[in-house]
Amino acid sequence: MTTQTERSLVLVKPDGFAxxxxxxxxxxxxxxGYTLAALAVTTPxxxxxxxxxxxxxxxxxxEPLVEFMSSGQVTAIVIEGNRCIEGFxxxxxxxxxxxxxPGTIRGDLGRDWGKKVQENIVHGSDSPESAAREIAIWFPNL
Ligand code: IDP
Structure with missing residues (x-):
């Protein structure tokens, strides 16, 4: 285990927001134990x-994913903390x-929508490179 303060981009997707x-x-x-560095409600x-x-x-x-993600509001969040990318x-x-x-957000709260696997409540960045790229998309002024 290492000490690695990171930021990650989290989205509460339209299904979770609704x-x-x-x-x-x-x-x-x-x-x-993660902290919030930015928070916004937006329709992508x-x-x-x-x-x-x-x-x-x-x-x-x-295509179904983009359609679903643009169908409603999302909560966009930048979180900060030690190894928060892996942690989230x-x-x-x-x-x-x-x-x-069970115990996870998707495991506790996610519903089986048949083919609509895209409706899984949250997004979280998967690497420091993705996090930097994604934070710039959702929070260009951060
Ligand atoms: P992740 O969100 O768990 O990191 P990724 O593989 O990066 O998953 O996929 C991004 C998003 O695309 C997923 O969260 C989900 O909404 C959607 N997705 C991924 N695989 C499928 C699929 O096989 N069918 C429908 N949607 C999918």
């Missing part, structure tokens, strides 16, 4: 999402809410 789960996600982030544009999900362009789930992904749980372990 279900009123932003507070629950923030509660878990703060309970874990397709341009923002194309940048955000550039690595998934061309995959079968890309552990809090979030596996991509598929049914496979996600």
């Amino acid at each position: 279900r009123g789960l932003s507070g629950e996600v923030l509660r878990r982030i703060e309970a874990k 544009t397709r341009e923002q999402l194309a940048e955000h999900y550039a690595e998934h362009e061309g995959k079968p789930f890309y 992904r552990a809090l979030a749980g596996a991509t598929d809410p049914t496979a996600a372990l």
